[in-house]
Amino acid sequence: MSENAVRRPTIVEVARLAQVSHQTVSRYLRHNGGLKPDTVRRVEAAIEELGYRPNLVARSMRTRRTGRLAVVLPAPALLLPTRLLSAAAAVAHEAGFLMEVVSVEGGPVERSRHAWELISSGQVEGVLSLSSLPGLSDQPRTASSAAFVVVGEYDDELRGIGELADASVVGEIIEHLAGVGHRHFVHIAGPDAWSSARARRQVYTEVIERLGLVSHGVVDGDWSAQCGYDAVRALAEDSPVTAVIAANDPMATGAVRAALDRGWGVPQRLSVSGWDDLELGRFATPSLSSVVVDREEQGRVAMERLIALVRGEPEPEAARLPLNRLVLRESTGPAPVLGRRA
Amino acid sequence: MSENAVRRPTIVEVARLAQVSHQTVSRYLRHNGGLKPDTVRRVEAAIEELGYRPNLVARSMRTRRTGRLAVVLPAPALLLPTRLLSAAAAVAHEAGFLMEVVSVEGGPVERSRHAWELISSGQVEGVLSLSSLPGLSDQPRTASSAAFVVVGEYDDELRGIGELADASVVGEIIEHLAGVGHRHFVHIAGPDAWSSARARRQVYTEVIERLGLVSHGVVDGDWSAQCGYDAVRALAEDSPVTAVIAANDPMATGAVRAALDRGWGVPQRLSVSGWDDLELGRFATPSLSSVVVDREEQGRVAMERLIALVRGEPEPEAARLPLNRLVLRESTGPAPVLGRRA
DNA sequence: CGTGGAATAGTGATCGTTCACTTTTCCGTC
DNA sequence: GACGGAAAAGTGAACGATCACTATTCCACG
Known part of the structure; x- marks a missing residue:
């Protein structure tokens, strides 16, 4: 296999050409210093002439x-x-x-x-x-x-x-939404295999309970916009749900689109929040309320x-x-007045 | 560095323990066959006992x-x-x-x-x-x-x-838009270092010229939504431009948002097309006309x-x-009637 | 001019595997 | 029971670097 190429020169061949010992070449390569200028020149010339490149596998073997x-x-x-x-x-x-x-x-x-x-x-x-x-x-x-x-x-x-601290922002979102009148929530979660998804779901459940709010279910999402879309699509036309907490921005985007498709204003009829603060969420219409996560x-x-x-x-x-930080944008707002549609 | 760990056993130690030669162990490892069942058993036991794992660096060195x-x-x-x-x-x-x-x-x-x-x-x-x-x-x-x-x-x-074939879809987009009345275009290009960006830009220029349309400039974008936003923001309020060809979906998203922010309907006042068919573009509002690229x-x-x-x-x-394929969605439509705003 | 110590350079072993051979074992056959 | 050939196992040399020493050169100084 690929024996078409000429064998690569080794340190010994460089040494021979430069008329020094292989160890001297090695010293040169490791920049160990202590070489006479003339020696350096000869070694460099030999390396250049042969097109020598150190074999990193061999080096790794020796140096571990x-x-x-x-x-x-x-x-x-x-x-x-x-x-x-x-x-x-x-x-x-x-x-x-x-x-x-x-x-x-x-x-x-x-x-x-x-x-x-x-x-x-x-x-x-x-x-x-x-x-x-x-x-x-x-x-x-x-x-x-x-x-x-x-x-x-x-x-x-x-x-x-700081994993739970991480998901704690879910609490902030819910508290904020509750503060502007929301009572009925849905959570679109990520796959259970992801601990971040589990943490957000757990905080969601706890905070909903603590604040005496109503959860209309947790949807098992797969991080995709499609499943966010389906989740909102599946709500009854007269569903009391006014806020959707999605575990990431794509699912939130899907949820927003589904709401708009059924004539629900966002955020007039339904508030939606995402997670990750994707650039596209910032420029979407409505722009997405989200959680800034410092991935870097x-x-x-x-x-x-x-x-x-x-x-x-x-x-x-x-x-x-x-630090995870909540950013409120256009996709969340006050809850609609009960019994009215925006 | 990390000398905290015990030295790893080698093939020779396995051989000694199994009372065979190192080469026999090597044969076993390479699944070369030709080993007596009893020998196999002894080698396996030795490997197990020592927790031996082959050193892939050494193997690589020998096998090249x-x-x-x-x-x-x-x-x-x-x-x-x-x-x-x-x-x-x-x-x-x-x-x-x-x-x-x-x-x-x-x-x-x-x-x-x-x-x-x-x-x-x-x-x-x-x-x-x-x-x-x-x-x-x-x-x-x-x-x-x-x-x-x-x-x-x-x-x-x-x-x-098929690189140019790739960018040729730009031509399709322009032809389609021209067919529904568009005359004045802007292209938001990607960085010049990307040949895909250059190709799209080149096809844009050629096709505009060939069809006798008017280009109101090519913006040097950086693939980000922000630059798409800025590009449309920079258009004059009475700009005759009615169609923006962006070289990717994020830039297109930014362009759409800028248009909406200045009260320009998309696609009523401005048509915008993207590239790559990102999932978020499909679920955006308006959904993004884009180019499906078979990245897989x-x-x-x-x-x-x-x-x-x-x-x-x-x-x-x-x-x-x-194959690259144009997908028309909501962000593109017929050109507005001249002199009127949507 | 001899000496000693630093600066340079050289020698051979070594890392852990596989390759190329050689040797031993096994087993059926004459 | 000696023979032959296949099967199984062993031996020592590579692979291409660096490491740990040892040897040589150089030069200042007494």
Whole structure:
């Protein structure tokens, strides 16, 4: 396979051409200094002439360091948290690591197995997972010097950083809406496999109960606009529901569209809130009330934890809780007067 | 660094424990067969007892195969083509490769250097780039046995698969709009660094001219909704422009919102078309006329080309052109009667 | 001019696997 | 029971770097 290419030159060949020892070339490559200017020149010339490039696999083998960190994602992650990844990558690069996104097909178990494979095969020094890795912590730690971190927001074990604090904004939304007259709510939740979805659902239920409001159900959504659409479409024409709390912006968008399609004004007849503050939600009509989530900060914090772990340093203070902030826009407003339609 | 973990057992230690030679263990690992059942049992027991996991770095070094393909992205790719990536990953996994997404900061040159590094350092067997890699083809091919493929849609050298055919839909849009009375257009383009953006812009200019229509300028956008907003905001109140061709859905969304904000009906006063058929555009109000792009197919085709290249097989037929299809929705309509506002 | 210590450069082992051979074992047959 | 050939297992050398030492060169100084 692909033996069409000429064999790559090695450090020894460079050394021979430069009339030095291979170790001298290695020193040059590692920028270790302590080389005479003339030697440096000869080595550089030899490298240039042969088109030599160090074999990083061989180097990794000897040094037992790969400089690679992996981020493991479910393969069908249509909703790639790109802002989080970008920020995480920036931190990784800053620290001299190469960050790789590995998408793994199959369920959590398959993903977990794969992540473990990556870690224990010496291919990467650390793994950042955006979804839970069931059973991974049971693995014998002896076989690996790698580290893994599961991002709180997506953690499946409810031990993420400030996870419940995160979902607490659901409470703020409901309190605000209740304050402007809303009594009857529906929640469009995300898939149960996502702890962030579960947390929001849980807070929703608790707060509705605490405030003595009425929940007309929790819809099991799949994060897609379509399911948000279907959820509102499924409401009775005379449904008393006046507020929909969607667990993300696409579902909220679908809900808004369904309301408008049946002639319900948003927010005159129905208030809808989303989550994530997508750019498109800001420019939609009506613009979407949503929750600003600092994905960049999440990505940075997660990657910093991972790198600290990999380096054996103490974990950075968990004090930096990513702040979620409610942003009210046009899709929410006062509840309609009972019995009237807007 | 991370010397906290116990050293990992090697094949030799497994062999010693199983009272066989290291080569026998290797045979077992490679599933080469030809082992007595009893030997297999002893090896398996030893592996189990030691918690042995093969060192993939060492294996890669010897076999000169990594089983890894990389996808190189610009780090600030806020618009990660996730559907394309998912499909590409599926193909890669199918073929027994691990696909990694490497995001590289810096400009095209930096990215190109990095991609070259990946290829020539033996870390990956192939690189799929979604953005151009200037100068990469100039590199001496001798030093590498790896392959690289640049996805047409994002190619910078205008030699992608059906690239112009791709942008030709711009012509369809304009022809359609001209057919319903539009004469005065504006194009909101993507950054010039993206060949897809350039192609759309070029077709826009050509078709406007060919049909004898009037272009009131091409706005240099950055793919964001904000710039689409600003573009329409910048039009004069009595601008004759009645149709905006945006190069993607977010910019189109911004344009729609700006129009509505200044009291221009969409599509009564201004028609707006996007590109990519994002789910949110379908559920927006008004729903966005857009261009359906088969990102999955693009991803599949690109990855298949790469794998064929890596394996030294002939490239698969380039016959499978991803089809782009215009979808008309609510954001486009007949041109307003001259001199009247909707 | 000899000496010593820093600055440079070299030598051989090593990382953990697989490859290419060689050797031993096994078993049926003459 | 010796023979032969296949099956099973073993031996030592790679792969291409770096590490841990050792050796040489250089130069200031007594």
